[in-house]
Amino acid sequence: MSMSARPDAELVRAAQAGDTASFEMLYKKYAPVVHSILLGRLPAGDAEDVTQNVFIAAWTKLTSLRDPAAFAGWVARIARNAAKDHRRRSGDTLQLDVEYATKSRQAEAAEAAHALAAIRALPEAYRETLMMRLVEGMSGVEIAERTGLTEGSVRVNLHRGMQLLREALS
Amino acid sequence: MNEEQLQELLSVYRHRRPMPELGQRRAAVLHWWLAAAAVLAIVVMAIWPKNQANWRAGFHVLRAGDTITTPVRIHSRVIGYVDVGANTILRYEGGNRLSLEQGTIHAKTISPPGIFIVDTPRARAVDLGCEYVLSISPNGGGVLRVAAGWVGLNNWGQSLVPQGAKAIIAPDGRLSPPLFEDSAAAFQAAIVRGDLNSALPLARRRDALTLINLFRFATPEERLRIYDRLNELVPAPPGVPRDAMSHWTMTTLEPWWPLVLKASGVSAIKKNKRLR
Numbered sequence: 001m002s003m004s005a006r007p008d009a010e011l012v013r014a015a016q017a018g019d020t021a022s023f024e025m026l027y028k029k030y031a032p033v034v035h036s037i038l039l040g041r042l043p044a045g046d047a048e049d050v051t052q053n054v055f056i057a058a059w060t061k062l063t064s065l066r067d068p069a070a071f072a073g074w075v076a077r078i079a080r081n082a083a084k085d086h087r088r089r090s091g092d093t094l095q096l097d098v099e100y101a102t103k104s105r106q107a108e109a110a111e112a113a114h115a116l117a118a119i120r121a122l123p124e125a126y127r128e129t130l131m132m133r134l135v136e137g138m139s140g141v142e143i144a145e146r147t148g149l150t151e152g153s154v155r156v157n158l159h160r161g162m163q164l165l166r167e168a169l170s
Numbered sequence: 171m172n173e174e175q176l177q178e179l180l181s182v183y184r185h186r187r188p189m190p191e192l193g194q195r196r197a198a199v200l201h202w203w204l205a206a207a208a209v210l211a212i213v214v215m216a217i218w219p220k221n222q223a224n225w226r227a228g229f230h231v232l233r234a235g236d237t238i239t240t241p242v243r244i245h246s247r248v249i250g251y252v253d254v255g256a257n258t259i260l261r262y263e264g265g266n267r268l269s270l271e272q273g274t275i276h277a278k279t280i281s282p283p284g285i286f287i288v289d290t291p292r293a294r295a296v297d298l299g300c301e302y303v304l305s306i307s308p309n310g311g312g313v314l315r316v317a318a319g320w321v322g323l324n325n326w327g328q329s330l331v332p333q334g335a336k337a338i339i340a341p342d343g344r345l346s347p348p349l350f351e352d353s354a355a356a357f358q359a360a361i362v363r364g365d366l367n368s369a370l371p372l373a374r375r376r377d378a379l380t381l382i383n384l385f386r387f388a389t390p391e392e393r394l395r396i397y398d399r400l401n402e403l404v405p406a407p408p409g410v411p412r413d414a415m416s417h418w419t420m421t422t423l424e425p426w427w428p429l430v431l432k433a434s435g436v437s438a439i440k441k442n443k444r445l446r
Binding site for chain 1: 171173176177179180181182183184185187189190192324325386
C-alpha cells in the first residue's frame with residue numbers, strides 16, 4: 001500500500017489552491033483511516049456513506065486548515081465529530097452489519113459481524129488501530145504514519161487489542 | 171482464528187469507494203440573504219417535530235423518553251405496529267427505537283429490514299422484515315419468537331432467528347442459536363444448557379439450522395461430533411470434508427449453508443424485503 005512520497009503539507013497546500021488531484025492523493029491515503037474511525041462507531045453501511053461526507057466536508061473547509069502538516073489529525077477530528085452527529089441525527093437508520101456483510105455469504109457474514117461487534121466493544125485506542133489493521137489491511141508503519149502515533153504505540157495497541165479480541169471471540 | 175483469517179473475514183467491510191464528487195468551496199462570507207435563510211432554517215428545525223417515525227398510541231403522539239406501562243397498541247405509518255402486553259415497561263427512545271425493560275411486545279413491521287430496533291437489557295432485536303414476540307424477564311433474560319421473516323438478536327454474540335423459530339436470551343446475555351418451535355422440548359433444553367450428548371441424537375432434519383450454528387461455539391472435538399450428526403441429516407457437499415473441521419473457520423461451512431436452510435424450510439434473508 002505504498003502512497004505518494006509527497007508530504008501531506010505539500011498535498012494540502014496544492015489542494016487548498018484548488019488542485020483536486022492532490023486532494024485525491026490525500027483521499028487515497030486517509031480514507032481507510034477515516035473509515036476505520038467511523039466503522040468503530042457506526043453501522044457498516046453508514047460508515048461508508050459518512051466517509052464520503054467527511055472528505056466532501058474536508059475539501060470544503062480545507063482553506064481553514066492553517067497548518068497543512070496537521071491534516072491527519074484534522075480529518076480524524078472531522079470524522080469523530082461526523083460520527084457523533086450522524087448517531088444523533090439518524091439513530092433510527094441503523095443498518096445491520098450482518099446484512100451489509102451478506103454481500104459475501106450468509107455464514108461468513110454472521111461471523112464477520114460478530115468479529116466487528118467484538119472490535120467495537122474494545123477501548124477506543126485498540127478499536128481504531130485494529131480496524132485499520134484487520135479491516136483495512138494497513139501495516140503498523142502505515143498506521144503510525146497516518147495517525148501520528150509512534151510505531152511502538154501502534155505495536156502495543158495491536159498486541160493488546162488482539163489479545164482482548166481473541167478473548168472476546170473465544 | 172489468527173490475524174490473517176480475521177483480516178480475510180473482515181475484508182468485506184474494507185473501504186473501496188472512489189473519491190466523491192467535489193463541489194465548489196464555500197464562500198468565505200455569506201450573503202445577508204443566505205444568513206437570513208440559515209437563521210430561518212434553524213428556527214424551523216427547532217419547532218419542527220423531531221419524531222420522524224411518528225409513533226402514536228391512539229391519538230397521542232409519543233415523544234422520546236415516554237414510557238408505556240399499560241397494554242396498548244402503538245403504531246407508526248413507516249414502521250408498523252407494536253402491541254404492548256400487560257406488566258410491561260417499554261420506553262420510546264426516539265426515531266425507530268424502543269427499549270423493552272421487561273414484559274412482552276408483539277411487533278409487526280412494514281419497514282425495510284434493519285430499521286426498527288428494540289433494545290433489551292441484554293440484547294438488541296433488529297427487525298429484518300418480520301413479525302415477532304419478544305418477552306423479557308426482570309432478570310434481563312427472555313425469549314424472542316419469530317412468526318414471519320427474520321430477526322437479528324445481537325449483543326457481543328448474534329443469533330439470526332427465522333420464521334417459526336425462537337432464541338433464548340440467558341440472564342447473563344448469552345444467546346441461544348435459533349431453535350424451531352416444533353423441535354422436541356428435550357432437544358431445546360439440551361441446546362440451551364450446551365449438552366451435545368443429549369441434543370445431537372434428538373435433532374431432526376429441520377434442526378440442521380440449529381446444529382450449523384453450534385460450530386462456532388464448539389471445541390475441535392465437538393465440531394467433529396456436530397459434523398457427523400449434521401452430515402446424517404443434511405449430507406455435506408463435497409467442498410466440506412470432515413477433516414476440514416480441524417482447521418475450521420465459518421467460511422469452511424459456506425457451501426453447506428444453502429442446503430441447511432433448504433432442509434430447515436427457511437429462505438435466506440432478503441435485503442429490502444417488505445411485508446404486506
